[in-house]
Amino acid sequence: MKRALKWLCLAVALMLTLGLADSALAYTDKNLEAPKAKDVVIDGDLSEWDLSRSMKVVEKAQIIDQIEHWDGEEDCAMEVSVMWDEENLYFAIIISDADPFVYREGFPLDELDAIIFFLSTNPDADPDRQEYEATDWRWVSSVEDYYGDWFNYVDRDMIADPKGYETAGEYGDELLFEDGDYEAAFQTRTSENGKKTGAIYEIKLPLHYLSGDEIPVLVPAAGMTIGFDFSILDVDLPCPGIHSLRMQYSANLDGADRKPEMWPVDTNPSCWATLTFVEE
Numbered sequence: 155m156k157r158a159l160k161w162l163c164l165a166v167a168l169m170l171t172l173g174l175a176d177s178a179l180a181y182t183d184k185n186l187e188a189p190k191a192k193d194v195v196i197d198g199d200l201s202e203w204d205l206s207r208s209m210k211v212v213e214k215a216q217i218i219d220q221i222e223h224w225d226g227e228e229d230c231a232m233e234v235s236v237m238w239d240e241e242n243l244y245f246a247i248i249i250s251d252a253d254p255f256v257y258r259e260g261f262p263l264d265e266l267d268a269i270i271f272f273l274s275t276n277p278d279a280d281p282d283r284q285e286y287e288a289t290d291w292r293w294v295s296s297v298e299d300y301y302g303d304w305f306n307y308v309d310r311d312m313i314a315d316p317k318g319y320e321t322a323g324e325y326g327d328e329l330l331f332e333d334g335d336y337e338a339a340f341q342t343r344t345s346e347n348g349k350k351t352g353a354i355y356e357i358k359l360p361l362h363y364l365s366g367d368e369i370p371v372l373v374p375a376a377g378m379t380i381g382f383d384f385s386i387l388d389v390d391l392p393c394p395g396i397h398s399l400r401m402q403y404s405a406n407l408d409g410a411d412r413k414p415e416m417w418p419v420d421t422n423p424s425c426w427a428t429l430t431f432v433e434e
């Protein structure tokens with residue numbers, strides 16, 4: 155009898171294990187195509203961009219934190235387009251937010267108006283992986299509109315072996331990437347009567363910033379697909395203790411209660427969407 159019970163437990167454990175393995179994601183099927191860049195000027199004017207291919211963050215199902223603070227598309231939404239060449243990625247980000255530049259000196263960037271980039275610089279990475287590798291990147295950007303500074307925070311804390319590239323900028327007010335060929339510009343979006351309706355970000359990120367002695371530089375090529383995702387963080391009152399609303403491109407949640415752990419992109423790359431480089 156005892157032995158039968160033991161076998162039953164083993165069988166149940168095995169079923170649970172298999173069941174869990176079954177429900178694991180292998181990147182979501184959301185994908186963005188990035189055409190090859192031609193004559194991009196980083197000035198906050200997107201007239202040289204083909205914006206028809208973009209990832210839209212606008213649905214209630216994409217909220218992963220502070221759902222009670224979302225007042226609809228005009229309060230917080232985002233559209234991201236990407237272009238590439240062999241050395242750089244280019245981002246065009248159109249943000250809807252009536253108060254788009256809430257910045258608080260000395261605060262962690264994820265408690266401000268900010269965006270979060272997620273990408274893998276290893277096109278051969280296992281899309282089933284449940285943990286970040288050294289080639290998985292998560293960085294937060296926030297712009298301070300008065301001085302026009304772009305603050306960045308590269309988060310490597312979730313990586314068991316970051317291969318010499320450690321977390322930087324976690325306390326805010328740090329201009330990572332800034333001393334070189336990184337370029338970023340922004341514009342304020344306004345309605346006809348002059349009211350703020352959002353912001354436009356245009357960013358050129360040289361890929362050598364996401365590399366190190368033991369981490370090779372990604373060289374994009376047409377046909378290559380990598381793990382990729384995007385968050386927007388929105389806070390509208392510059393008060394300490396007020397947490398940002400967060401929306402995630404890949405997320406698909408329902409229910410009235412949302413927590414980032416329900417869509418754990420910060421620790422599990424298999425929840426991410428993907429980006430495919432195309433010729434045009």
Ligand SMILES: [Ca+2]
Nearest residue numbers: 195197199200
């Ligand atoms: Ca431009």
Ligand SMILES: [Ca+2]
Nearest residue numbers: 229251388390
């Ligand atoms: Ca807002």
Ligand SMILES: [Ca+2]
Nearest residue numbers: 253254389390
């Ligand atoms: Ca805001």
